[in-house]
Amino acid sequence: MLTIFDCNYPQMPLAEKFALIRRAGFGGVMLWGGPSSPDFGADRSLENPRYAAMAREAGLTVENIHLPFDDMNHLWEDTPAGAECFHTLEQCLERCAHEQIPVAVMHAEQGKTPAAMSELGFLRFERLARRAEQLGVKIALENMRRAHQIERAEMLLERLDSPNFGICFDAGHWHARLKEFDWLSRWPERIIALHLHDNLDVVTGEGDDLHWIPGNGTIDWAALMPRLPQRLSVALELEPDPNELPPEAFYSLAYERAQWLEGLRTEVVE
Numbered sequence: 001m002l003t004i005f006d007c008n009y010p011q012m013p014l015a016e017k018f019a020l021i022r023r024a025g026f027g028g029v030m031l032w033g034g035p036s037s038p039d040f041g042a043d044r045s046l047e048n049p050r051y052a053a054m055a056r057e058a059g060l061t062v063e064n065i066h067l068p069f070d071d072m073n074h075l076w077e078d079t080p081a082g083a084e085c086f087h088t089l090e091q092c093l094e095r096c097a098h099e100q101i102p103v104a105v106m107h108a109e110q111g112k113t114p115a116a117m118s119e120l121g122f123l124r125f126e127r128l129a130r131r132a133e134q135l136g137v138k139i140a141l142e143n144m145r146r147a148h149q150i151e152r153a154e155m156l157l158e159r160l161d162s163p164n165f166g167i168c169f170d171a172g173h174w175h176a177r178l179k180e181f182d183w184l185s186r187w188p189e190r191i192i193a194l195h196l197h198d199n200l201d202v203v204t205g206e207g208d209d210l211h212w213i214p215g216n217g218t219i220d221w222a223a224l225m226p227r228l229p230q231r232l233s234v235a236l237e238l239e240p241d242p243n244e245l246p247p248e249a250f251y252s253l254a255y256e257r258a259q260w261l262e263g264l265r266t267e268v269v270e
């Protein structure tokens with residue numbers, strides 16, 4: 001299946017956007033689980049009880065949801081903010097189960113400064129993994145683009161060896177500068193979600209995290225696609241760009257590129 005994140009055109013009414021995504025050819029969609037905000041799109045939130053239902057009514061399969069991450073470093077702290085962060089994430093998992101959203105994408109920590117290392121942080125992740133098992137949903141930890149973020153996620157993946165605690169492989173982050181962390185070879189069976197997008201592989205502040213349409217950057221997709229698990233949808237995570245194409249043209253170009261990526265999966269690379 002070909003899937004896309006619903007984050008582009010935040011001002012567009014959600015029902016209209018889902019219909020457009022479906023009309024472009026996509027069969028699946030990835031949702032946003034943070035609090036609703038005008039910048040991200042007023043109705044894009046797990047707080048909206050119709051969110052997943054609206055996607056399904058448009059004929060789309062809900063593949064996964066990205067949980068909030070701004071406060072993730074608090075999860076490692078023995079503070080009221082840490083307890084609050086844990087509680088929010090647990091509630092998100094419960095909502096996922098209720099809405100039959102099978103996978104929740106999470107970050108191990110957030111930002112340029114590493115989160116304080118603590119046993120409490122591990123224990124909270126362990127409790128979230130156990131809760132996910134009980135609820136029948138899965139947590140997918142994303143490979144972020146900073147070394148300390150990847151190392152923290154690796155520690156969690158080593159310690160929490162549960163079928164409900166896997167990986168969201170982000171191709172753009174991997175390409176940007178962290179190819180030495182080769183999760184594709186190390187944990188292929190634990191990859192349960194994909195974020196596919198392109199960038200220029202240069203370390204220039206945020207310029208290495210462009211979330212461009214595949215084919216517009218420098219990722220060697222012909223080499224990468226056959227390495228990704230075939231059981232997973234080709235899932236595009238493209239971020240809003242002020243100079244973006246009009247919606248219809250954007251989604252149809254994205255769909256064209258998703259089809260191209262799908263074709264590359266089975267081709268043998270010389």
Ligand SMILES: [Zn+2]
Pocket residue numbers: 142170195237
């Ligand atoms: Zn991502």
